[in-house]
Amino acid sequence: MIDSHTHLASCAPDDEELLAAARAAGVRRILTVGMDEESWRVVIGQIDAHDDVYAALGRHPNLATGYDERVGEELRRVAAHPKCRAIGETGLDYFREHAEPDDQRAAFRGQIEIARETAKPLVIHTRAADDETIATLRDHAEGVTVILHCFSMPDRLHECLDRGWYISFAGNVTYPRNEPLALAAAAVPDERLLVETDAPYLTPQRRRRERNQPAYVVETARFVAERRDQTYEELDAVVTANADRLFGWGT
Numbered sequence: 001m002i003d004s005h006t007h008l009a010s011c012a013p014d015d016e017e018l019l020a021a022a023r024a025a026g027v028r029r030i031l032t033v034g035m036d037e038e039s040w041r042v043v044i045g046q047i048d049a050h051d052d053v054y055a056a057l058g059r060h061p062n063l064a065t066g067y068d069e070r071v072g073e074e075l076r077r078v079a080a081h082p083k084c085r086a087i088g089e090t091g092l093d094y095f096r097e098h099a100e101p102d103d104q105r106a107a108f109r110g111q112i113e114i115a116r117e118t119a120k121p122l123v124i125h126t127r128a129a130d131d132e133t134i135a136t137l138r139d140h141a142e143g144v145t146v147i148l149h150c151f152s153m154p155d156r157l158h159e160c161l162d163r164g165w166y167i168s169f170a171g172n173v174t175y176p177r178n179e180p181l182a183l184a185a186a187a188v189p190d191e192r193l194l195v196e197t198d199a200p201y202l203t204p205q206r207r208r209r210e211r212n213q214p215a216y217v218v219e220t221a222r223f224v225a226e227r228r229d230q231t232y233e234e235l236d237a238v239v240t241a242n243a244d245r246l247f248g249w250g251t
Contacts, residue, residue, distance in 0.1 A: 001027050001236050002243040003217040004168055005089075005123065005149045005196035008032040008053070009042045011213055012200070019050060022214040028052060028240075029249050030214050033089055033123070035060035037071070040078050047083040054249055056086035056123050059107045062098035067107035072114060079118055085247035087115040088123030089149055092136070095128040105136075112141050121145040121166075121246050130156060138163065145246065150198050154184040161192060166246065168194035171204035171212060174223045186227045190238045194246075195221045 034043035034057045047055045090111040115122035126133035146165040167188045173181045199212035204219035225235035
């Protein structure tokens with residue numbers, strides 16, 4: 001099993017314990033996300049220290065204030081690390097509004113271009129901004145491999161699939177109130193499907209009283225497999241192959 005999106009730097013307990021638990025649960029590859037310059041440094045230390053941990057590096061939309069060409073050049077520099085396998089997460093978040101919309105748009109457009117230049121997948125965060133996120137990707141990300149992390153647009157699923165984007169489900173797909181997401185998880189073609197934790201956030205339903213961690217991706221995977229009428233092993237093979245293809249991290 002793989003965890004295609006987590007935040008090890010924000011998780012507890014320490015990395016060694018988290019990764020031991022993940023490995024014991026059968027998680028063989030993890031993509032951890034750096035969201036600004038400070039966390040890029042932490043994440044690079046983590047990927048250097050652990051063979052099974054890889055990185056996505058970017059400016060999160062909530063942290064987009066001050067994104068400029070200097071930040072873009074620094075992102076290009078760190079993205080050249082051989083274990084940086086994606087750009088982002090980036091996108092638009094008009095729910096929390098920690099950054100002005102124009103700053104978010106500038107960071108989003110800038111990171112689309114860096115993903116294009118580096119030929120790395122682009123990891124998208126979108127919240128309360130579905131129309132604009134889709135329009136920006138449609139107009140500016142042609143030819144870029146797009147991953148919709150923590151997928152939240154079940155009513156736009158087929159539009160996203162028609163554009164060739166990958167769909168990744170986090171623990172919130174397991175929540176009883178999110179039946180439209182569960183239906184979307186059942187409808188995604190095998191070749192476009194991923195699972196993730198987004199740890200330490202969005203703990204799967206069976207673990208709701210606990211803080212999320214990479215080991216718990218197996219809970220989400222079991223739920224998604226059941227909704228897709230697949231065995232866990234079949235689902236594991238599907239998402240592992242997709243992540244191998246996207247991130248080039250082998251088996």
